[in-house]
Amino acid sequence: MVLVAVFFISIILIxxxxxxxxxxxxxxxxxxxxxxxxxxxxxxxxxxISIFNPAKIIEYIVKDTLHISYK
Structure with a gap:
């Protein structure tokens, strides 16, 4: 956890x-x-903390809105 914080800080400082x-x-x-x-x-x-999965929106658009089936 600390390693990632150091990573972010070092990138910002550089x-x-x-x-x-x-x-x-x-x-x-x-x-x-x-x-x-x-x-x-x-x-x-x-x-x-669970985050929103954007793949669900893409799946909805492809399957339900465009009626495209993929397998």
Missing amino acids: EVPEMLKERRFKELRIFSILTFLGLILWIFYVLR
């Missing part, structure tokens, strides 16, 4: 200063969003 120095604010915004989502998913995994 990437963010360079992005700020080069004034890549759009890339920094996307990096922050994806890092935050990854951190939240990791916290949910550690706390054993």
Whole structure:
């Protein structure tokens, strides 16, 4: 658990200063969003909180809406 936290912190400390120095604010915004989502998913995994499975929506669209059968 601590190893993953160190991993997130080290990636942030390596990437963010360079992005700020080069004034890549759009890339920094996307990096922050994806890092935050990854951190939240990791916290949910550690706390054993079930997360939404997007495959269920895709299955519903393919089977029920488009009436496509796959095997």
